[in-house]
Amino acid sequence: MEFATFADRAAAIEAEPADLEIVARTSELLADAGDDSEDRRSAGSAVDPQTLEVVARFVQGRVFPAWDSTKLDIGPTTCYEAIARAAGTNVGSDDVEERLAEVGEIGEVAASYDFGGQQGLGAFTGGGGGNGAGGAAGNDLTVREVYETLADLAAAEGSGSQDRKIDLLFGLFNRCSSEEARYLARLVLSEMRIGVGEGSVRDAISEAFDVPVEHVERALQVSNDYGQVARVARDEGREGLDAMDLEVGRPVQAMLAQAGTVTDALEEWDEAAVEWKYDGARVQLHHRIGDDGTTETCVFSRNMEEVTDAFPEVVEFADETLEEPAILDGEVVAIDEDDEPLPFQEVLKRFRRKHDVAKAREDVTVRPVFFDCLHAGGEDLLEEPLTTRHERLRAVLADADDSSDATVEDERDIEALSLLWTTDDPDEIEAIDAEALEAGHEGIMLKDPDSAYSPGRRGKHWRKRKPDVETLDCVVTGAEWGEGRRATFLGTFELSVRAGDDLETVGKVATGITDEKLEELTALLEPHIATEEGQAVDIEPAVVFEVGYEEIQSSPTYSSGYALRFPRFLGVRSDKDPDDADTLERVERLRA
Numbered sequence: 001m002e003f004a005t006f007a008d009r010a011a012a013i014e015a016e017p018a019d020l021e022i023v024a025r026t027s028e029l030l031a032d033a034g035d036d037s038e039d040r041r042s043a044g045s046a047v048d049p050q051t052l053e054v055v056a057r058f059v060q061g062r063v064f065p066a067w068d069s070t071k072l073d074i075g076p077t078t079c080y081e082a083i084a085r086a087a088g089t090n091v092g093s094d095d096v097e098e099r100l101a102e103v104g105e106i107g108e109v110a111a112s113y114d115f116g117g118q119q120g121l122g123a124f125t126g127g128g129g130g131n132g133a134g135g136a137a138g139n140d141l142t143v144r145e146v147y148e149t150l151a152d153l154a155a156a157e158g159s160g161s162q163d164r165k166i167d168l169l170f171g172l173f174n175r176c177s178s179e180e181a182r183y184l185a186r187l188v189l190s191e192m193r194i195g196v197g198e199g200s201v202r203d204a205i206s207e208a209f210d211v212p213v214e215h216v217e218r219a220l221q222v223s224n225d226y227g228q229v230a231r232v233a234r235d236e237g238r239e240g241l242d243a244m245d246l247e248v249g250r251p252v253q254a255m256l257a258q259a260g261t262v263t264d265a266l267e268e269w270d271e272a273a274v275e276w277k278y279d280g281a282r283v284q285l286h287h288r289i290g291d292d293g294t295t296e297t298c299v300f301s302r303n304m305e306e307v308t309d310a311f312p313e314v315v316e317f318a319d320e321t322l323e324e325p326a327i328l329d330g331e332v333v334a335i336d337e338d339d340e341p342l343p344f345q346e347v348l349k350r351f352r353r354k355h356d357v358a359k360a361r362e363d364v365t366v367r368p369v370f371f372d373c374l375h376a377g378g379e380d381l382l383e384e385p386l387t388t389r390h391e392r393l394r395a396v397l398a399d400a401d402d403s404s405d406a407t408v409e410d411e412r413d414i415e416a417l418s419l420l421w422t423t424d425d426p427d428e429i430e431a432i433d434a435e436a437l438e439a440g441h442e443g444i445m446l447k448d449p450d451s452a453y454s455p456g457r458r459g460k461h462w463r464k465r466k467p468d469v470e471t472l473d474c475v476v477t478g479a480e481w482g483e484g485r486r487a488t489f490l491g492t493f494e495l496s497v498r499a500g501d502d503l504e505t506v507g508k509v510a511t512g513i514t515d516e517k518l519e520e521l522t523a524l525l526e527p528h529i530a531t532e533e534g535q536a537v538d539i540e541p542a543v544v545f546e547v548g549y550e551e552i553q554s555s556p557t558y559s560s561g562y563a564l565r566f567p568r569f570l571g572v573r574s575d576k577d578p579d580d581a582d583t584l585e586r587v588e589r590l591r592a
């Protein structure tokens with residue numbers, strides 16, 4: 001297919017306001033690209049894709065498949081320079097930039113020049129060459145040629161690579177008509193924006209090759225490659241799509257979470273799977289074992305970028321631990337010398353690190369924690385329920401022949417395994433949340449135990465416990481002495497709000513407080529202890545805590561008639577006196 005045809009079709013799609021029409025036109029484009037005679041001769045792989053594959057990606061502004069970390073690495077300046085050179089000796093990249101400032105869109109700028117007459121090394125790249133007659137006349141730039149040149153350009157590295165990139169890009173622009181230049185410029189700068197989203201291409205593939213959309217969807221989930229799916233849909237239909245599997249080494253889109261409450265989760269599911277929410281960076285580990293026993297491990301980020309080199313300890317972990325090929329989903333967490341988790345910002349220091357990795361490794365120690373298993377021992381597990389996938393995960397991380405009825409207690413021994421509790425008891429969930437916070441993690445995730453793994457979906461099956469939307473400033477009116485190593489600290493603080501001249505209790509907070517903080521709070525509150533009975537103490541109103549909570553329930557337990565559900569300590573409001581604390585009226589208003 002000529003690139004001019006692609007550009008014309010892209011313009012027609014862009015002019016279309018209605019989604020259905022966009023899908024219809026994209027479907028026609030794919031069907032025509034699929035008829036391309038060149039395709040019948042070519043291999044069709046990531047390295048040497050067919051026209052149909054290239055068009056299925058170009059139309060959504062992609063040059064390479066989503067799973068492929070290859071980047072064009074063309075900055076705007078390189079692109080302006082190439083456009084300027086193709087536009088003639090009187091044009092400099094400053095002029096291109098100026099025009100861009102006027103019209104605001106690079107496609108429009110590229111389309112405003114008359115290309116084609118320039119000589120130079122790049123002008124002869126990929127056949128063609130400037131003919132002095134402006135644009136495409138007689139040049140027949142094809143979609144495949146554009147792809148191949150861009151692939152060469154992406155491969156250019158080392159000294160002189162920027163010049164080579166400019167040369168190659170100049171060579172392409174030099175053979176472009178206005179319309180071709182418009183879409184080439186947008187493509188290379190990832191600004192295609194013709195209204196074709198992933199859903200439109202999915203529906204267009206289904207329409208063009210007459211295959212049910214659910215089968216296209218599944219194939220896209222496992223392959224992450226619209227080009228390959230389009231080709232398989234055309235050549236092998238529904239059966240071919242169903243036969244597509246995950247491939248170890250090719251990243252899958254991460255399943256994502258929605259915000260949600262414990263109450264919602266327990267209402268919707270019979271039971272909730274509860275896990276700690278680790279404050280690290282998402283990673284997907286792919287571990288391949290060759291026939292000769294050699295292993296290869298790749299690590300990908302949440303956005304499917306390869307970050308293997310940045311995390312040698314994750315690779316070492318996989319080599320030491322995994323005895324079967326696997327795709328695992330998890331988090332890398334930075335830890336201190338006592339193995340306590342450090343904030344997320346620390347992991348970021350390691351992420352995308354290409355140089356001085358050994359030094360960075362000395363500065364920030366990380367360890368992986370896995371919470372899902374997408375593939376193990378040659379078997380895809382996406383459609384298995386979460387609990388089955390977690391069992392498989394445990395087996396992969398422990399000895400493969402370990403019994404499958406291990407308890408959470410046993411699992412604690414497997415360091416890299418995220419613990420999973422299944423329960424319908426809100427109090428147990430609250431206790432897990434408290435434990436997670438105490439261990440220095442972010443809180444909890446709630447998951448539907450029966451749910452499949454849906455790549456790329458921010459669905460209802462995974463919920464991150466909703467962050468506190470509102471907070472309350474409460475007076476501390478009581479506390480309890482701790483136990484064991486916390487015997488000298490006050491903890492479990494009773495919280496009250498103002499009701500006229502009185503104070504009424506609304507709950508107790510014990511969550512979200514480190515030992516260090518407890519020591520500080522004890523020093524602050526001890527002078528205000530009024531009475532003591534056993535471990536319980538009454539405290540004169542003097543100190544105000546800011547607390548978050550999940551919701552407010554009516555409750556006979558507290559004198560206000562309300563209870564804060566999942567209260568957590570956020571800080572001391574040292575700027576506030578008890579007279580400035582929140583009122584019962586506010587509690588009632590927040591509950592409404």
Ligand SMILES: Nc1ncnc2c1ncn2[C@@H]1O[C@H](COP(=O)(O)OP(=O)(O)OP(=O)(O)O)[C@@H](O)[C@H]1O
Nearest residue numbers: 256257275276277278279281282331371418445464
């Ligand atoms: N046990 C766990 N299960 C699933 N995800 C977890 C778990 N522990 C930590 N996470 C992390 O939590 C993320 C989901 O939470 P959150 O939505 O807050 O992440 P985010 O990347 O900051 O934001 P968002 O996904 O909303 O853009 C996951 O992507 C993962 O990185």
